[in-house]
């Protein structure tokens with residue numbers, strides 16, 4: 001769990017709503033993952049989960065490499081000093097500019113998602129008189145249960161179907177400027193069960209050998225995807241790294257013995273950043289409607305779309321806590337106990353609160369009937385485990401509120417790592 005901060009002080013200095021990241025927790029998370037997993041398994045951070053350069057900077061400083069899917073993400077990791085050989089570019093609809101940037105920057109590999117894209121890469125590399133290493137993204141004929149979002153064994157816009165890859169015999173000969181030398185597969189996200197990751201990895205390692213034999217290619221690299229999850233909701237349990245270590249590492253040892261020169265890659269986004277982030281919002285109004293209590297806050301689902309709930313009928317809540325009572329009401333502050341950051345013991349009025357935002361839609365519900373102490377305007381609430389797929393994966397322009405501030409706290413020092421959007425920012429791009 002992340003450290004607690006002087007939330008009222010952070011709110012005074014940086015305002016709310018804001019995303020606050022615990023830099024020390026980020027460092028611990030990547031270090032813990034690297035230490036648990038096979039020393040030859042390289043962790044590539046998926047910038048999609050949190051594109052803030054300061055967040056990437058910490059992960060990179062602790063050994064994360066980069067998996068990017070846009071020019072801005074590529075520029076971010078290059079600017080952070082990432083060696084091109086530690087960058088992968090992936091995505092089902094890459095532009096010609098993006099492909100050219102991969103080649104011109106000498107990226108280790110482009111993860112290619114279609115035969116047409118392969119032809120494009122071949123042409124662009126030929127124009128530059130170079131050969132570009134390419135990994136084929138394979139859509140496996142295998143479906144991982146236990147993942148919240150199954151990616152294999154189904155029609156997908158991602159990658160090339162396993163059967164089509166295995167039948168594409170003359171692929172190498174037809175693309176002389178492509179150095180086809182590995183595969184990638186990604187079988188799901190939010191996986192909380194180590195056995196599922198082991199099952200996926202077993203399948204992908206075997207698939208890599210079958211593809212290598214069928215196409216007659218070297219295996220410079222195998223990217224086994226990843227998708228390690230964090231628990232958000234009641235009843236979910238922490239991913240068991242020890243169990244993964246016990247089962248996965250021997251598997252990789254065996255593969256390593258057969259393929260000593262092959263780079264082994266695991267991608268990770270959510271697992272590395274989710275825990276380190278708290279979305280901090282201030283209560284603006286409290287009210288009651290037909291027996292239900294509401295706390296209307298200055299933040300909302302335009303910054304935290306995931307809190308709306310992922311495809312389930314019953315809304316499940318992210319962990320939401322009272323971080324601090326406001327200045328005005330004379331309660332709470334100074335009664336600090338444990339790690340709950342200046343929050344008083346539950347008192348009369350503790351009960352269920354529906355936490356909403358400023359948007360004019362009933363969907364703008366951050367938490368439904370959350371157990372919280374009595375709330376008043378000025379109180380600070382925190383949505384925990386919010387460091388992944390936060391504002392960058394939310395409709396920040398809805399109702400023209402714009403991006404929230406982002407703050408990084410490392411070694412007790414807090415600094416702004418993204419300014420909140422101003423009205424000028426929001427209006428500057430419109431044309432009459």
Ligand SMILES: *Cc1c(COP(=O)(O)O)cnc(C)c1O
Nearest residue numbers: 046186189190227267268269270
């Ligand atoms: C989104 C994505 C990831 C990151 O997934 P997490 O569940 O956040 O770890 C990794 N690889 C691919 C191909 C992805 O699309």
